[in-house]
Amino acid sequence: MNKTTNQKAWFLVLPVLVLVAFSAVIPLMTVVNYSVQDTFGNNQFFWAGLEWFEEMLASQRMWDALGRQLMFSGIILAIEVPLGIFVALNMPKGGFWASFCLVMMSLPLLIPWNVVGTIWQIFGRVDIGLLGYVLDRIGVNYNYTQDTVAAWITIVVMDVWHWTSLVALLAYAGLKSIPDAFYQAAKIDQASRWKVFRYIELPKMMGVLMIAVLLRFMDSFMIYTEPFVVTGGGPGNATTLLSIDLVKMALGQFDLGPAAAFSIMYFLVILLISWVFYTVMTNLDNRGS
Amino acid sequence: MAWMAWTWPTAIFFLVIASLLVIFTILAIRFPETPRTGVLGIETTRGDRLFITLLGSAFLNLAWLGWTDLAQWWGLVIALVYAAAVFRWV
Known part of the structure; x- marks a missing residue:
């Protein structure tokens, strides 16, 4: 068969390119420009060279925020991915209850970030919140505004509540795509439940799971609104994640230069980790096919 | 502006x-290539290797800036050596 080679379809991508240029590329270039200069407002800039990068690299504040951020992303991935798989495995395979579960689980995904934050902020309050009040009455010392551990538990549980269903839905889609023949073969071989999971379900879910991990990682690594609404980064700096610290620096203190240098390093870390995930994902795909 | x-x-x-x-881009159009597998065990094209080079160079320069007091030009020299290595072996 003669295939015509014609690359003109690429022009259809142009509108997207223009949009991305204005929404991402030009702002990013501006950030790079800011990162090597100092400003006191009034659109006046003074050359600062690599000073801000040096300052940020030596800043304990940035390393602490990065540490907290990595811990947060690590914890929520370690909870959400296994929990999501577990939920997907135990969901009804079809019929009314399958649709019911799907709709119920999509609900948290539809709620805007700031509303999720507000829900949990009120839910956890000792005076009027159901969770905080009950915990307080049964004698648990829980106060997310003063206790670091309580604050961390609150934001982690909030994220798990908000996003586990995304992992579960993706894993469920992966499970649904496995033909029945695989299970029948496993039954004939008298494979145990664990072996069915390990050698049939897990490999077949790998693709969607990598997407789930990538999405959850990037999203949690950039998280701002929810913890900001619940704890405001406190108590002290205990839940000041990278983006919260960045906003404090850029808009609170108006230190545009250091904040720009900070953003670039933040961007590079996200780029690196996303690239690693992406490479692993496409290589798994290639090996599979 | x-x-x-x-x-x-x-x-x-x-x-x-x-x-x-x-x-x-011009190179990719004029001289099409097949991806190869290098030391990282992943398939790469020239574009992939350019990306790995640029991203790695950014981290190398940041590390140089953070850990040494020497001139930043040396960081760039190391990045160029790194680039040559990436294009040769990755």
């Missing part, structure tokens, strides 16, 4: 990256 606060060094930086992208 004033709001973008352009400076010559950053303009040159972006010009270099933009021209690299253009050169590699």
Whole structure:
């Protein structure tokens, strides 16, 4: 068969390119420009060279925020991915209850970030919140505004509540795509439940799971609104994640230069980790096919 | 353009990256290639290797800036050596 080679379809991508240029590329270039200069407002800039990068690299504040951020992303991935798989495995395979579960689980995904934050902020309050009040009455010392551990538990549980269903839905889609023949073969071989999971379900879910991990990682690594609404980064700096610290620096203190240098390093870390995930994902795909 | 606060060094930086992208696009069109598997065990094309080079160079330069007090030009020299290594072996 003669295939015509014609690359003109690429022009259809142009509108997207223009949009991305204005929404991402030009702002990013501006950030790079800011990162090597100092400003006191009034659109006046003074050359600062690599000073801000040096300052940020030596800043304990940035390393602490990065540490907290990595811990947060690590914890929520370690909870959400296994929990999501577990939920997907135990969901009804079809019929009314399958649709019911799907709709119920999509609900948290539809709620805007700031509303999720507000829900949990009120839910956890000792005076009027159901969770905080009950915990307080049964004698648990829980106060997310003063206790670091309580604050961390609150934001982690909030994220798990908000996003586990995304992992579960993706894993469920992966499970649904496995033909029945695989299970029948496993039954004939008298494979145990664990072996069915390990050698049939897990490999077949790998693709969607990598997407789930990538999405959850990037999203949690950039998280701002929810913890900001619940704890405001406190108590002290205990839940000041990278983006919260960045906003404090850029808009609170108006230190545009250091904040720009900070953003670039933040961007590079996200780029690196996303690239690693992406490479692993496409290589798994290639090996599979 | 004033709001973008352009400076010559950053303009040159972006010009270099933009021209690299253009050169590699032309190369990809004029001399099509098949991906190869290098030391990382992953399939890479020239574009992939350029990406690995640029991203790695950024981290190398940051590490140089953070850990040494020597001139930043040496960081760039190391990045160039790294680039040659990536294009040879990755």
